[in-house]
Amino acid sequence: MVNAATLGAETSSVLTDHVGGLLHAVDRITLAVFAVEIGLRLYVHRGAFFKDPWNHFDTVVVVIALVPAAGPASILRALRILRALRLISAVPSMxxxxxxxxxxxxxxxxxxxxxxxxxxxxxxxxxxxxxxxxxxxxxxxxxxxxxxxxxxxxxxxxxxxxxxxxxxxxxxxxxxxxxxxxxxxxxxxxxxxxxxxxxxxxxxTEEQHTDDRLTVMLSEIVRLHAKIDAVLAAQAVPAGPDRDRPEGHVEAGLSP
CATH class of the missing domain: 1.10.287.70 (Helix Hairpins)
Structure with missing residues (x-):
């Protein structure tokens, strides 16, 4: 959002005359942040990075902004505003x-x-x-x-x-x-x-969220069952001298 506001402010001659240097510095900083972000995501996800189409979109937008805006490529300077479209990939509802x-x-x-x-x-x-x-x-x-x-x-x-x-x-x-x-x-x-x-x-999307919640609930149920089985197994096979106790003997204070 800061990047989009900066690019819009640079179209104003009044703002450019007064704070043009600051706007240019903010523009360079945001571009550097975008480039570092893409590099880190590529390093973390490796090959999986290219499986997400939104990653392709973000990469193309940042690469276009990195092209020097001079000579025949000066028209690409106007395409810097495409960086504002990265909001689409950042906001789930969009x-x-x-x-x-x-x-x-x-x-x-x-x-x-x-x-x-x-x-x-x-x-x-x-x-x-x-x-x-x-x-x-x-x-x-x-x-x-x-x-x-x-x-x-x-x-x-x-x-x-x-x-x-x-x-x-x-x-x-x-x-x-x-x-x-x-x-x-x-x-x-x-x-x-x-x-x-x-x-x-x-x-x-709603079905996916429901499936995710059910998966979490089932995992928790399985974990609880495993914990209960472990407790029951520990009670059924006591360690040390307790092994000589008659079958069916229950330690005081414990219940099956």
Whole structure:
């Protein structure tokens, strides 16, 4: 968090003029801490370090920050802000959300394909129908695709629709059908897939915690049984002179 705040403060010319040296020093210190941390984790976990995808993520982010920001590589200086994304790997709740999003990708691919198909068909129709009426929005296929994407996000769709309807009054049929299909159907499918993935991730996490608690309880029960068996065995086979005592004799104060 300190690193993210420092990188944000360095974008301010006022702060850079007054405390630029301090900000740069804090940035170097945090980068050194990150590098040492990665080195220690690699030393401790050895080969197991590379089995965790989050370790790959942290390593790439730190390595990018270590690239000298000079010459052709100066563009990489802006990528230092990626270090702020290490919060994702550090906060368990954020990790669960990102894991759920990654698990939702296979289901989202089909929805993305459906959305692309709807936009392509609609863009071809819009270019043919409204290219001459509103050339600024539907002159060619790429322009139509951008306009329909803009309308899907809800940006200025009413202005574009009214401009076309001024000459084509029936155009509302096309635009309402497109907005209903793309925005209220396809985009809500995205939400449904992501929510379902997050619900499965939460359920899986709760089941894992339950299994861990059961494992601890079973281990404790086994330990207690072993302790009881040891006590009973010690009472059943007394040491030294006590071996001559009759069977079934119980030392005073002891119970089976």
């Amino acid at each position: 990790r669960r959300v990102v894991s759920a999003l990654l698990e939702a990708i296979p289901g989202m691919v089909s929805i993305i394909g459906l959305l692309a198909l709807v936009m392509y068909v609609s863009a071809v129709l819009a270019t043919e129908l409204f290219g001459e009426t509103a050339p600024g929005h539907f002159a060619e296929l790429p322009i139509s695709l951008f306009t329909l994407f803009q309308m899907m996000t809800g940006d200025s769709w009413a202005d574009i629709t009214r401009q076309v309807m001024a000459e084509r009054p029936w155009a509302w049929v096309f635009f309402i059908g497109y907005i209903l299909t793309s925005t209220f159907v396809v985009l809500n499918l995205f939400i449904a897939v992501v929510v379902n993935a997050m619900d499965e991730q939460t359920t899986s």
